[in-house]
Amino acid sequence: MKCTPIDLKQRHVVITGASRGIGAALAREAAAQGARVTLVARKAESLQDLAQELDGYAYALDLSMPAAVAAAIDEIENTAGPIDVLINNAAFNETGPFIKRSEASLRTHVETNFYAPMELCRQLIPRMLERQRGSVVMISSIGGEIAIANTLLYNATKAGVNLFSSTLQRELKSTPVNILLVLLGAVDTDMLTAGMKDPLIAAFSKKFKTKPLTTEYVAEKVIAALKKGEHSLVLPSGYALLCNLRKIPTWFNDMAMKRVL
Structure with missing residues (x-):
């Protein structure tokens, strides 16, 4: 797939989940590169x-409210102008055994982590195609590539994001719209702190001495990859081989598709 670099100077970048953590760090890094930023979160x-x-x-x-998501792109562009970059960063996670999760928890995971990013893309990408420019960054998780007990809802929805992004890249490969999928390991955020309250997750982290990435490091790497027009980024990079092994069936299918297209 062809890379489409982007100069962020005076570009309009929209970041969901921007009130703290990775989202706030991404906003600061994008602004430092000269972008105009719109920050999205549940409460202004x-x-x-x-x-x-x-x-x-x-x-x-509130990304868990489909009715609010439905009007989002129109309202943002009417206020702040055409969107050049959308960074789907917001996420929801509750750890613990699946059988103890409530219906409300299941719904919030699906609507925040999976439905909202897809719907924002559905609304925005046709506009980007018409303008002949645009990039979408999907902040996802290595957890979407592996099965981890007590994080089922988060990992399942992130697995959906991963496959959605990879498939969308193939649908848009001949266009000027770029999709960057970012797979993250542990990052030092409030979500990680909350997750560590689960005994199983805490024991795993202690056993293998996992060291979380800083939000500033993640933001620097993501914005650099965005500017280069890259299609994938895995952090920490040591997980890249694991994630690439999961892509082998898709690569075989890519080769097969070339025979019929």
């Missing part, structure tokens, strides 16, 4: 200080 109040710091926009959007 939580974004105001960062939006003011970056001379950007704050947009309240």
Whole structure:
């Protein structure tokens, strides 16, 4: 697939889950590269200080509410102009055995982690194709590539994001719209802290002495990959081989598809 580099100067970058953690770090890094940023989170109040710091926009959007997601792209573009880059970063995670998860937890995982990123892409990508430019960054997880007990809902929805992104890359390969899929391991965020309250996850981390990445490091690497027009990024990079092994069936299918296209 062809790489499509992008210069972020004066480009409009929209980041979901931007009130803290990886999202806030991505917003700062994008702004440092000259981008205009729109910060998205459930409550605009939580974004105001960062939006003011970056001379950007704050947009309240609860990604677990499909009705609110349905109007998001129209409202953001009407306020802040055409979107050049969408970074789907927001996520929800509750750890623990699946049989103890509530129906509300299941629904929130699916709507926040899987439905909302797809719906935002469905709304925005036709506009990007019409404008003959645009990039989408899908912040996902290595957990979507492997089965880990007590994180089933998070990993299952991230697995959906991974396959959605890889398939969308193939549908858009002859267009100027680029899809960057980012697979992350442990990152030092509130979500990781909450996850460590699960005894199994905590024991695994202690046993193997896992060291989380910083949000600033992740943001630097993601924005650099975005600017280069890359299609995939795995952090820590040591997991890349594992993730590539999972891609082998897709690569075989790519070769088969070349025979019929």
